[in-house]
Amino acid sequence: MNNFEFKNPTKIIFGKDTIKNIANEIPTNAKVLLLYGGGSIKKNGIYDQVTTALANVDFIEFGGIPANPEYALLMDALKVIKDEKITYLLAVGGGSVIDGTKFLSAAALYEGETPWDILTKNIRTEKGMPFGTVLTLPATGSEMNSGAVITRKETKEKLAMGGPGLFPVFSILDPQVISSIPQRQLANGLMDAFTHVLEQYMTYPVEALLQDRFAESILQTIIEVAPKILKDPTDYKAASNFMWSCTMALNGLIQKGVPTDWAVHAMGHELTALFGIDHARTLAIIAPSHYEFNFDAKKEKLAQYGERVWNITEGTLEEKSKAAIKKTVAFFHEIGIDTKLSDYTKDYEGTAEKIAKRFTDRGWLGLGEHQSLSPDKVEEIVKMAY
Template sequence: MNNFEFKNPTKIIFGKDTIHKITEEIPSDAKILMLYGGGSIKKNGVYEQVKTALAKADVVEFGGIPANPEYAVLMDALKVIKEENITYLLAVGGGSVIDGTKFLSAAAVYEGEEPWDFVRKREPIQKGMPFGTVLTLPATGSEMNSGTVISRKETQEKLAFGGPALFPQFSVLDPQVITSIPERQLVNGITDAFTHVLEQYMTYPAGGLLQDRFAESILQTLIEIAPRVIKDPSDYEAAANFMWSCTMALNGLIQQGVPGDWAVHMMGHELTAMYGIDHARTLAVVAPSHYKYNFEAKKEKLAQYGERVWNITEGSIDDKAYAAIEKTEAFFKGLGIDTKLSDYTSDYEGTAEKIAQRFTDRGWKGLGERQALTPQDAEKIVKMAY
């Protein structure tokens, strides 16, 4: 086990009919910017619940934050923050709205000229405007971590950054919100959370016995609740375990003391940036090829995962490891998630080369848990995923 430092100060308010509790968390003298996405919160009752809770507060609204939160849109929100002297941000939405709000938290107190500079630099963000969240879509874990991913159409970039100042002060998780989520988004959420765990787990044995078991616990729970959530999103027990699993998948806990991979996300982000494919689906496209390409380096953990999560008891380490990749791909497909790039676009020729070139241009030499994957490796992996 590696040395680590872990602190997660976000307060989680979890359960039925808890949205009204935001009143107790936001300072009464705050001037609040309430941020949301395309307006689904106006149809599912969440908007109403938030507005009712904040009836006595000074609230400005900013809607329209798109999936893969776009820099240009967020810069418009930043103008509102400055003009209206906003002191507190409230994200009401899924990972995109929360991620956009995290960018704004940092941008609101940034002293430089061009906020994109701190995005590109990826230095840990040490100060930000305080913010809370009301989660409407379980998936990214952004509601209980300090990371964010921002996109910029102008440059076709999608970049991750974060820092200790970017933990939400509180996050309200009411599992009832999932009843109005379209199936496409539900399966994206399951796939996203599942892959988050894999990124932190599918590396090499590093002596994190408890971390491994926690990771396996989340994977097993997602596998168990996936059919129930899809069949009936109003199944509260399934919804609650889905929501809590997504949060635990990326709140920092399971990554402590063990190596992380994250190459699947690095390649996946490019596919979203280039083709607009849903984030979760890009992960399902890249992951199986990534694990096959890096089979020798990862086969011990793949086999452990096969044994413990998929109950694969027969065969050699190699057999179990290979079967585990197949089970994973079948799980994604069973959710209705396609796992090849050609399922999403016919215009995929040259994609792998382009991604490799981008990694090279950015000076990214070594991806993966051993920082051993070159842009050329990424090229081969993406080709395998055509």
């Protein structure tokens, strides 16, 4: 097991009818900016629940944060924060709204020249403006971690940021919100959380027995609830386990003491930036090719995953590993997610070269747990995913 540090101070408030507890968590003298997305919360009743809970809180609103939160729009929100002397942020939404709020939390207290630096110069945020979240879409785990991904349209870039100052103070997780999520978003959430676990698990063994078993626990739970939640999003058993699994998949716990990969995300982000493909679906495009390409480096963990998660008991280590990749692709298809770039766009020729060049330009010379995936290898993996 590798050495590690772990601290996660976010308070989780989980369960039925918990949105009404918001006001208990926000200081009484706070001036709050309520941030949300495209407005679905006004149709499904969540907006009403939130504003009712905020009856005695001084707040204003900023809606319209899109999927893949966009820098220019967030700069408009930052102006509101400064003009209105906001002291506390409340994100009501999925990963995009929460990630956008994290950027604002950092930018609001940033003293450098331009907040864009936070993204391009990898500036860690030690202290941000305090914020809470009401999660409306289980997927990214952003509700209990300190990372965010921000997009800038004009440069077609999608960049990561984070730091210990960016944990939500609290996050409210009411699984009942899942009942109004469209199938496509549910499938995306399942896919996203599943891949988050794989990125922290599908590397090489370091004798971290408990972390491995925790990761496998989340994968097993997602596999168990996926068909149920897609069939009936009002199934509270499935919804609550889905929601808690998404949070645990990326709250930092399972990555402690083990190597992590994240190459699937790095490549996937480029597909979103280039084609606007849903984040989760880019992961389904890249992951199978990535595991095939890096088979020898990952086969021990692939076999262990095959045995424990998919009950593959027959065959050699290599055969189990291959079967595990097949099972994974089949699972993605079962939840309605295509796994080839050509399923999403006809304009895919040249994509691999383009992504490899962007990585080279950015100085990203070695992705993955061994920092060994050079741009030419990235090019091969993306081509395999056409």
